[in-house]
Amino acid sequence: MRAVHQVLAKLSAGDAIGNETLGIQRVLRRAGYDSDIFVQMADPGLEALTRPYYELADVSHPDNLLIHHFSLGSKASRTAYALPDRMALVYHNITPPEYLVHYYPALAGYCLFGRRELRAYADRCVLALGDSEYNRRELDAIGFARTEVLPVVADFSHLDVPPNPAVASMFDDDWTNVLFVGRMAPNKKIEDVIRFFHEYQTRFNRQSRLLLVGSHEGFERYIVALRRLLDDLGQRHVVLTGPVPNDELTAFYDTADLFLCASEHEGFCVPLIEAFHKGIPVVAYAAAAVPSTMDGGGVLYETKDPICVAALMDTVLSNPALQDTIAHGQRAALQRLRAKDFNRMLLQYVEQALTLPRPAAVPLAREFRSEFERDKIEARR
Numbered sequence: 001m002r003a004v005h006q007v008l009a010k011l012s013a014g015d016a017i018g019n020e021t022l023g024i025q026r027v028l029r030r031a032g033y034d035s036d037i038f039v040q041m042a043d044p045g046l047e048a049l050t051r052p053y054y055e056l057a058d059v060s061h062p063d064n065l066l067i068h069h070f071s072l073g074s075k076a077s078r079t080a081y082a083l084p085d086r087m088a089l090v091y092h093n094i095t096p097p098e099y100l101v102h103y104y105p106a107l108a109g110y111c112l113f114g115r116r117e118l119r120a121y122a123d124r125c126v127l128a129l130g131d132s133e134y135n136r137r138e139l140d141a142i143g144f145a146r147t148e149v150l151p152v153v154a155d156f157s158h159l160d161v162p163p164n165p166a167v168a169s170m171f172d173d174d175w176t177n178v179l180f181v182g183r184m185a186p187n188k189k190i191e192d193v194i195r196f197f198h199e200y201q202t203r204f205n206r207q208s209r210l211l212l213v214g215s216h217e218g219f220e221r222y223i224v225a226l227r228r229l230l231d232d233l234g235q236r237h238v239v240l241t242g243p244v245p246n247d248e249l250t251a252f253y254d255t256a257d258l259f260l261c262a263s264e265h266e267g268f269c270v271p272l273i274e275a276f277h278k279g280i281p282v283v284a285y286a287a288a289a290v291p292s293t294m295d296g297g298g299v300l301y302e303t304k305d306p307i308c309v310a311a312l313m314d315t316v317l318s319n320p321a322l323q324d325t326i327a328h329g330q331r332a333a334l335q336r337l338r339a340k341d342f343n344r345m346l347l348q349y350v351e352q353a354l355t356l357p358r359p360a361a362v363p364l365a366r367e368f369r370s371e372f373e374r375d376k377i378e379a380r381r
Contacts, residue, residue: 003034003064004350005085009074010041011050014246016152016270017069017092020131022049023153024067027343028350040076053079060085065353068125072110073117081124088127088353090150091135093267093289094118099187103222118142126356127349132268134289146356148349151340152268156277163251171255176208176317179256179280181249181271182263184216184223184240189285191229192262192304198233199310205317208237210260213252215243253278258317261285262304269293273337276330281316281323283309297333298326 006025012018021037028035036059039050053076056066064085068077071092080087094115100108119142121128128144130136131152139147171177178200180193190212197210216223223240230238244252259275261284272293275282282298284290291300301312316322 002354003036003059003061004028004067004354005034005036005038005056005059005064006067006069007038007053007056007076007080008069009039009072009076011037011039011043011046013043013046014158016268017071018043018046019155019158020090020153021069023155023342024346027346031347033350038076038080040074056080056083062086062358063354065350067350068121070118070121071114073114077117081120084358086353086356086358087121087125088129088349089121089125089139089144090129090131091118091139091267092131093135093138093265095185095187095265099185099265103186103225104218107218123359126358127353129349130267132289133292135267150345150349151337151342152270152273153342154273154277154334154338156274158246159250159253159274159277161247161250163254164245164247165251167248167251168255171209171211171252174207176205176258177211177256178208178258178260178313179211179213179252179275180260181213181252181274182261182269183214183219184212184226185219186222187263187265189262189264190222190226192285192306193260194226194229194233194235194238195306196260196262196309196313197238198235199306200313201235201237203307203310204314210238211241211252211256212239213241213244213249216240217243253280256280258283258313260313261290262309263287263290266290266293272298273334276334279327279330281326282330283313283316294330295333295336297330 006021025035025037037050038053038056040053042050056079060083062084066080066085066087067090068080068087069090094111097108097111122143128139128147129150130139131150133149136147136149178197182188184190201208259280259282264287266288268289272282276297284298284300286300286302301309
């Protein structure tokens with residue numbers, strides 16, 4: 001049987017792309033395909049699950065399929081581009097660099113190059129898959145000929161662990177806990193979450209706290225700005241946890257009364273459906289992929305007026321019957337996501353990609369020339 005390998009810039013522990021990559025490999029191997037994961041980098045502890053990207057050339061064959069997870073331009077991406085294998089692209093979206101340039105200029109540069117490089121794959125791929133309808137439409141706009149949606153795997157096994165007792169005892173009290181989970185990055189608009197919570201806490205419920213759970217690696221400048229905002233507001237009931245293990249994450253979800261999201265750019269936003277799974281009412285800003293991810297569940301808002309959002313939070317938190325209605329809608333949305341049968345859809349797309357004609361020999365894309373030259377220089381050092 002022909003091989004179906006995956007290639008991506010980095011395999012990270014616990015993030016949506018990493019979980020999906022490992023899930024795809026399990027499905028492919030169960031279906032009988034030879035399937036390895038080729039990366040430029042892997043988090044500590046995951047190296048044994050991967051192979052270095054430069055070994056792709058050793059297994060390359062025109063009849064094989066490469067599933068390329070695209071989130072940033074990389075040496076792994078450019079190597080895969082140059083091989084004769086068929087390619088299917090899975091697009092996880094790229095944060096617009098303008099959100100990042102002030103706080104993390106190096107990452108902003110990678111995002112800028114990544115968005116430029118993505119266009120080069122329109123003629124290289126036999127099939128392009130967005131992990132949300134929002135991402136699929138972006139692929140359409142760029143010019144990919146065949147686009148589909150491969151939904152995110154609704155896998156919550158990382159939350160099905162006993163909650164950390166210390167975290168549970170610290171926050172499971174008479175206070176109202178407002179929660180946000182995700183990377184502490186500028187596109188998530190954590191400053192808006194803080195302003196909305198502050199308005200709620202001062203106007204409606206003094207006995208409330210905000211829990212901000214997630215890594216801020218690389219965004220230390222942003223965290224400094226957020227702490228300055230907290231000082232300016234005189235706000236002492238906001239907890240920034242940093243990254244947490246799964247038992248602590250479970251405890252934070254278990255003690256939460258409301259999940260509040262103000263993000264302006266998401267390709268999917270997995271924590272929204274994690275909150276659905278945990279039965280926490282979700283109130284989220286209607287931007288980018290958020291409405292399609294929520295799929296009729298939770299509550300969407302379209303204003304950034306802190307008083308209006310605080311009033312909406314209070315309406316939800318003070319009305320148990322409304323919370324039950326919201327929870328019912330979220331369970332229905334989650335059921336629709338699970339009914340999409342990820343495994344079956346993946347294998348159908350793989351079979352389709354393996355039968356589609358390969359593109360004619362694709363010349364080295366103009367977008368890659370300078371990067372390939374830089375790769376060669378680094379390799380000689």
